[in-house]
Amino acid sequence: MTSKQQPRRFAPLAEGSSSEDALPKLKGIVFDVDGTLCEPQTYMFKLMRDGVGVPPGEDILEYIYTLTDSEQEVAMSKIRAIEREAMSLQTAQPGLVQLMDYIDSKSIPKGICTRNFDAPVAHLLEKFLPASHFHPIVTRDFRPPKPAPDGILHIAASMGCVKEQEGQKKGDADQFIMVGDSIDDMTAGYRAGAATVLLVNPVNAHLAEHEHTDLCIGRLDELIGILEKGFVGRVKADEEGDELRERAETVLKQGKAESSS
Numbered sequence: 001m002t003s004k005q006q007p008r009r010f011a012p013l014a015e016g017s018s019s020e021d022a023l024p025k026l027k028g029i030v031f032d033v034d035g036t037l038c039e040p041q042t043y044m045f046k047l048m049r050d051g052v053g054v055p056p057g058e059d060i061l062e063y064i065y066t067l068t069d070s071e072q073e074v075a076m077s078k079i080r081a082i083e084r085e086a087m088s089l090q091t092a093q094p095g096l097v098q099l100m101d102y103i104d105s106k107s108i109p110k111g112i113c114t115r116n117f118d119a120p121v122a123h124l125l126e127k128f129l130p131a132s133h134f135h136p137i138v139t140r141d142f143r144p145p146k147p148a149p150d151g152i153l154h155i156a157a158s159m160g161c162v163k164e165q166e167g168q169k170k171g172d173a174d175q176f177i178m179v180g181d182s183i184d185d186m187t188a189g190y191r192a193g194a195a196t197v198l199l200v201n202p203v204n205a206h207l208a209e210h211e212h213t214d215l216c217i218g219r220l221d222e223l224i225g226i227l228e229k230g231f232v233g234r235v236k237a238d239e240e241g242d243e244l245r246e247r248a249e250t251v252l253k254q255g256k257a258e259s260s261s
């Protein structure tokens with residue numbers, strides 16, 4: 001992972017940019033789906049929790065994976081039905097098409113890392129971005145899910161970005177950007193070594209100052225100007241401080257589940 005003492009920077013994508021040759025080049029962008037490519041459909045999660053009977057404070061998928069095989073099947077089919085219904089109501093985020101057209105014009109590879117099922121993701125891409133290419137697309141079947149960095153590292157490796165670590169080749173996302181709307185997106189990106197961009201909405205505004213967030217945008221196409229001039233993240237606190245805070249947050253977040261298990 002790169003040091004967080006310096007702001008994350010990437011070379012400008014604008015044509016004719018010359019003075020920034022020393023800056024790292026952006027090698028790929030990874031997007032979350034719900035709340036990032038489309039308007040948030042967070043009501044889905046309450047329907048899922050109620051439908052499956054997920055105890056408060058527990059993760060929906062993690063809870064389902066603790067059930068017996070036959071119970072898992074029933075729970076997953078309920079989840080899929082809720083997602084299918086929500087799929088028909090998907091609305092693109094403002095600036096979605098403009099941003100993807102821009103990224104494509106610069107030949108920057110794009111991937112998707114989401115906890116959604118395949119069907120709503122495929123539906124969204126076909127409906128709003130039929131000419132745009134995302135590969136790979138990491139969905140619910142991929143484990144471990146965000147906030148683990150594995151999905152993003154897998155995407156980086158699939159795009160040919162790898163580094164040797166402990167004698168093994170691993171995905172290298174140091175020159176990637178993760179764009180999302182939740183703490184899981186910011187933390188997964190941070191842990192993968194990527195720069196992170198938060199698409200701010202009224203519900204997630206508190207994450208703007210989170211140490212895993214490098215930059216905030218209010219609309220997707222705001223990223224165009226940022227990439228043109230060269231991405232610059234916020235200055236971060238030192239690594240040790242980050243780790244301490246991260247641990248504290250994890251304990252706070254999971255305290256209930258841990259104490260009851």
Ligand SMILES: [Mg+2]
Pocket residue numbers: 032033034035036180181182
């Ligand atoms: Mg999201």
